[in-house]
Amino acid sequence: MTIQTMLSMLFGGFQTSLAIFALTLVGALPLGVLVALARQSRIKPLAWLMRIYISIMRGTPLMLQMFAIYFAPYYVFGIQLNPGSKWTAVVVAFIINYAAYFAEIYRSGIQSIPRGQYEAAEVLGYTGSQTFVRIVLPQVVKRILPAMGNEVITLIKDTSLAFSIGVAEMFSTARAIVASQVTMLPFLFAAGIYWVSNFVIESLLAALEHRLDYYHE
Amino acid sequence: MRLTTTNVTRRSAITMLGGAAMLGLAACGSTSGGSSSAGSDAATTESASSDQLEPTSGMDFVVGFDQEYPPYGYVGDDGEYTGFDLDLAQRVCEIQGWNYQPNPIDWDAKDGELNGGSITCIWNGFTVEGRENDYTFSDPYMLNAQVIVVKADSGIKSFGDLAGKTVITQADSAALEVLQGDQADLAATFASLDTRADYNTAFMELESGAVDAVACDLSIAAYQLAQKPDTYVQLDDELSSEHYAVGFKKGNTDLAKAVTDTLKQMDSDGEVEKLCEKYSDQGISYSNWCLGK
């Protein structure tokens, strides 16, 4: 196998990794906000439900959750799977898993906003949602950025778990090439691609942190 | 590029996000059913209606295999899935007019994939012995043996020399089954018997000296010996001998029979022998073919 073939296969797999990464962020970033708010809701059953959900998502392996989501339709509801099911299952599992982690980070950020901010907004007549969107959330973003950066970088690497239900992403592609070609090169390339992509993400996060550095509390 | 078998359609992406928002397993169920067009032919939906698959022309024939299992199923030099079993499967599909789809799976998930219906069969150097009650098999087509591979300079010559040694094999593999069953007494003499996710990792550990021996299929051993003839030797003793067949979900007897018949026909046409020659340098020998002889 030529190096070109190897690399183009790895980049093909990397596209799948990136698609999982991007869809997870698109789904989990907003979903996490809803979960964080529901978790702090005054409606006790809802808050409890979210607590249990977060606890399960953080307390069980993502790989197991993927298995559960992939196979539950068949084993619980008798719905036949098809080759498209696994892609759906991977993305759903990643989104609901990461939404739970994001929700806890959001919650820590929301709770760190001083009471005085809410009181000032209340006296000025802001509604609850205006207060959250205009005053609380922008400050939360700045506070949680380092923690979110950690999760986002972990997410890129976690995409390699997708093959446990048969979605071939970059790492499983690398392993398949290693097996047939009996060479370590694909691992080296894969490591390089992971690192470079995380380096890009780190740089973007650093730029964003710098942008938000115009104020401190 | 065939490796990324999963193309995301716009529709399925939207359905997925909807499913995520609903947070329920029920939602996942309906999304899975609803996105059947993603990455596959629409024909899949037909087969989804019943557990019992009838061989029909034009149907999807999804072959589940371990992509790290040369020479049966692996990534070829051109980046396409290839291997002795996959070539057989592809040819059977051509003859039957089925839509051949190679689908790499995580070996540990094979039963779920098969029962759930996302793959039609497991065709991947799949040992019959010990699994008779779990699958509906085609007739066995290949003889195989479970053997032990050690490093050439290790000084291990026979099973007796393995006492106190570290032996590994693939998780959920036939070799493991034998070592935990008929050969449990032998396994008891080892320092330890561990498993790895795939044989490639196992052989990397053997080569690097982390372990003393790998228990595996005859053909796996032949493949690795062919790649690095000076590094490994295979012990003359065999742990067991066994047969390979195509595994279907229980009850799919018609489909299994159709595959058996087609394989027989290919053998009498001489196609099988040619295919064995193609993979001879990787440990496949026509002398081990057992179907219709």
Next chain:
Amino acid sequence: MRANAAQQAGPADAAAKGQGAADGLPVVSLCHVRKSFGEVPVLRDITLEVQRGEVVAIIGASGGGKSTLLRCATLLERMDAGSLSYAGLEVARDEGGRAAYADKATVREARSRFGLVFQGYNLFPHWDVMRNICDAPETVQGRPKEEAEAEARELVRRMGLEGCERKVPCELSGGQQQRVSIARALAMHPDVLYFDEPTSALDPQLTSEVLKVIRGLAEEHMTMVIVTHEMAFARDVADRVVFMDEGRIVEEGTPEQVLVHPTQERTRAFLAHGKD
């Protein structure tokens, strides 16, 4: 709908002001207010009315209930008993010894009638001075951006904050921040402005900048209720001084009456032994 109502709030307010003055209705009226935190009574039967244009200074030792009174008046705390109304708009009334609050719309309307300047400023740290002042008029009252910004610039000038328009709070001194927070409250056109110890977080020099601004507002006959430790300032600027102790109003009257010739022993003791 809300934007519309809010847009009319300016002129409607003016009308209400005129009418309120004509009717002689107090801008704010608190009657028989009681409040406990758990078992601890903090306000015990407080009655306070503030007339239009009046400047009331509330003094007293810490823990005497001054801040809690302000927080009840600004709806940050709920009273246990008593009534509260803003120029005839009844926000809470006493029903059999319990305070019964009006519906959300009334409470919202009442909020538009007062402003509060906090001890710790509570500016929004992620916004510059202009946004801090303009945002509530635009977002809450739905006023046009140009109008809100023009008024904000005028307020910046009056507060002596020229050149700070694009600075964020952390770049300002405490005195400047407190003046921004006064401007933020004024931009909402309140009928009455409350100050909760506005200078206690400031050193003497910065204190004088802020007091100067408040004095300026008093000269313009802004209705104000000021909780303060600055006795000299209270005497100087207030029309009426209220001395609170242990959750009660012990003594009230002109600055001369309360601060120079107190009749109550507790007032004398407080004035003699220091402010806090």
